[in-house]
Amino acid sequence: MPQPLNYLRETASQTAGPYVHIGLAPGAAGFDLFEKELGTDIAGPNAKGERITVEGTVIDGMGAPLKDVLIEVWQANAAGIYPHPADRRAGEVEEGFRGWGRVISNFETGLFSFETIKPGSVPGRPAAHPPRRSADEEAKDALGRGRQDQRPMAPHLNLWIVARGINIGLNTRMYFSDEEEANAKDPVLNLIEQVDRRPTLIAKRGERDGKVVYRFDIRLQGENETVFLDV
């Protein structure tokens, strides 16, 4: 017998269940308990950049909207900086910018909606080896060996979706329809081999009452199933 490796094993996931709001959004469950509910303000008052609204529904395999879903949002600020020590520019983030929020769908309609600022482009992974090849070759390799290249990532929101019936939180990303050029070069969108599935990650920009509103529907299953990520 070889030596044991002695790693611990990750704790298994279990569904958030139908009453997830009690724990994570008690106001929505119908009672006030905490002085401060977390995740209600993603960008804070001082964030620079374009103020936007994002709305949509999460749709099940039978075409019905989920009325008990909870989504967490994690994003960079307008300069593409995450407020986290792993981002060496974290100190430049505006005071009060948390970059994280919790959103629940409406109990009657299933519509979710949140306000934030549009994030900037974020640095991608570095090359795993010193670049030996031309940018052209590097781009062609996006599918060949499936290595994400070091090009910057197009502006995006990172989303994490939990609900009753979802056994382990689903990760996905929301990109922006008005960033065509950046989206075309995005190393993650380019990893999606089936080109016609890429639009499932792109929110459509529109306007309502003078405000910018992006529509983003998430399809758990069935036609146009959203691309979910194993991060």
Added chain:
Amino acid sequence: MTRMGRIGSNTGPGAAEYFQRDRTLHPPAYTPNYKTSVARSPRYALLSLQNSLSEVTGPTFGHSDLGPLDNDLILNYAHDGEPIGERIIVHGRVLDETGRGVPNTLVEFWQANAGGRYRHKKDTYLAPIDPNFGGCGRTLTDEDGYYYFRTVKPGAYPWRNWVNNWRPAHIHFSVFGAGFVQRLITQMYFEGDPLLPHCPIVKSIPDQDAIDQLIAPLDLNAAVPLDCLAYKFDIVLRGSRSTLFENRLEGN
């Protein structure tokens, strides 16, 4: 400062790449004995990503986010008395797969009352609401990853799946970790619960060791004599690379 395992020149000292998730121990998306999963499970394979800054970062929390009674479910909703039920302490550590404690991370928990009823407008079970029990709390781990809270033991409750399904007593947990890829929601169960082998949600986990890891043992040493019993529940989040081939990962 350890630069080990950093994922690039844009990253600061806390940027480590996480171990891939062992999906064989987690429940798959589609578990037909848990009926709600049938229409809520993606059918296509997930797209595997290598970590970028978007994955290794995540929200951070501080004590200013919390109230003084947030980790005491016996007192945090007490109006004209304390809640009915078996008084318990739940304590343990949040660790990563390398065995290191995860410091200063937010742990949230929610549960039914001692009769098995949630304080939620969608819960219509006939067991009564406890006027002195809210059923949710939260805390930050300390520098060693340790956390604790006080509550009453939740009751089992029936749910509509098969006609006679009952959830074993459980407490829901939400944990953050340092990077968004460590995000985890799970449930803690209690040692000796006879409902455990009958629950389709428990059995959505395909690995018996992984199920056992969700079962908190009675911990008499942490009990408060004549006051409160205790259960111990450690939570393991994904680990991160620390020493291997640092220079290559740096790309220099």
